Amino acid sequence: MPWPMVHLAISNELAGGDPSPDLLLGCIAPDAIHARGQVSREEKGVTHLVLNGSLPAKERIMEAYLAYLPQRSEPAWKDFALGYVSHIYADLRWTETLYADFERRFEGDRDEIRKRYNEEMSRTEFALLRSLPGAEAHLTKLxxxxxxxxxxxxxxxxxxxxxxxxxxxxxxxSHEPRVRPVYFRLEAVMDFIRATSMEFSDLMRAWGTDRQHRQLSNGTRRLRDGSPTSRRPA
Incomplete structure (x- = not known):
């Protein structure tokens, strides 16, 4: 699954460069199961709406969002819920794209693949932190x-x-490893961030959840103006 900076970057795109604090927190929240310490794959799957060992289809993700929206009236809750389901969608697309390609290309056993993945993603986290405009400000918001x-x-x-x-x-x-990414290069990860944010925006429009979010809260700038940052003309 993608690591936190990837999810934060997707939220930044969804919000047109101005994500709210609770959108940012919501987008990493499904992984908060790790606050319990060592957890099983099955336990983590519960917070990600996994069914029969697989991440949910996009329809199930949007159904969950529609169920979450009216549970509280605060605008911050609407943003938090949006971040939560965007995380699950990003995980789904990650497993179908970059991670699937990594598994096809990597030669080694299970222990080696996990070690390499963790090393490259650790390096990518810090590369994103350096590369994304406003990244430090977003951490302050978070x-x-x-x-x-x-x-x-x-x-x-x-x-x-x-x-x-x-x-x-x-x-x-000191957590940044001195490894040169081969499978998760920054350019490929940035392409994933842009593509996934656009896909999720389109999915929200198709389900009408962008309108519901606006009606129930002030929401984030992305949901007000309808255009992710990567679609704005230079």
Whole structure:
């Protein structure tokens, strides 16, 4: 699955370069299951709406979003819920594209593939942190988000604890490995971010959830103006 900076970058695209704090927190929240320590693949699957061992189809993701939207009235909740389901969609597309290609190309056993993946994604996290405009400001926003529970999967405390763990990791440059990415080069990851944000925007329009988000909250700038950053003319 993509690591936090990829999800934060997708939220940035969805919000036209001005993501709200709770959109940013929501987009990493499904992985807050790790706040419990060692968790099984099945336990992690619950927070990602996995069914029969597979990530949900896009229709199931949008159905979940429609169910979440009216649960609370605050605009911040609407953004948090949007971030949450965008994370699951990004995971789905990652497994179908970049990660699937990685598995086809990599020669080695399971332990080696996991080690290589973690090394390259660690390097990519810091490359994105350096490359994305406003990345440091987004981390400051992320730190300020109030956060919510996603019942019955995660408590608010788990979500905020996971955030603090990830922020601490990203703000410690010693975590960046000295490895040259081969399978997850920055250019390929940036292409994925742009493509996935556009796909998800189109999916929201097709389901009418972009309109519902606007009606129920002030939302984020991306949902007000209808154009992700990568589609704006230079």
């Amino acid at each position: 730190a300020a988000a109030r956060g919510y529970a996603i019942a019955p999967f995660l408590t608010r405390q788990e979500v905020t604890h996971y955030r603090e763990t990830k922020l601490g990791w990203l703000r410690n440059g």
